[in-house]
Amino acid sequence: MDKWRDRLVELKLNMDKRGVLVPIEENKDIPFGIKRVFYIYGVPESGYRGNHAHVDSKQAIFCVSGSFILDVDGDKYYMINNGIGVYVDAGEHVILNRFTKDAVCLVFVSNYYSEEDYITKEAWYGETITDSISASETAT
DSSP: OOHHHHHEEEOOOEEETTEEEOOOOBTTTBSSOOOEEEEEEOOOTTOEEEEEEESSOOEEEEEEESEEEEEETTEEEEEESSSEEEEEOTTOOEEEEOOOTTOEEEEEESSOOOGGGEEEHHHHHSOOHHHHHHHHHHTO
């Protein structure tokens, strides 16, 4: 089994002279029912997002503009706007960093928001946010 390839979620890009249309359907393009969608933008180049896992929620994470690095339990993905996202299972720790100025991250989630669903790395492993980001930065 190829863990990198098995984690990828590839969307169909419908391109013609009018531009690109990317349809997204739950349980078809996204491998779960979608309860929540959010996007992230305007993150400073030295900033980060995430640094947590979820108890029950699954996610599919895409870059729709610019680029950023997605770290899932230590596996790093260079995210660009190419229709390929990354599936993140419940319990997997995620850090997003190295955002370009024009980066936009789009996330599909299997559950509605619940504060109880979040597991911070500090609570889980006893590490601080700074420790996690430093480890992520030095590993690339």
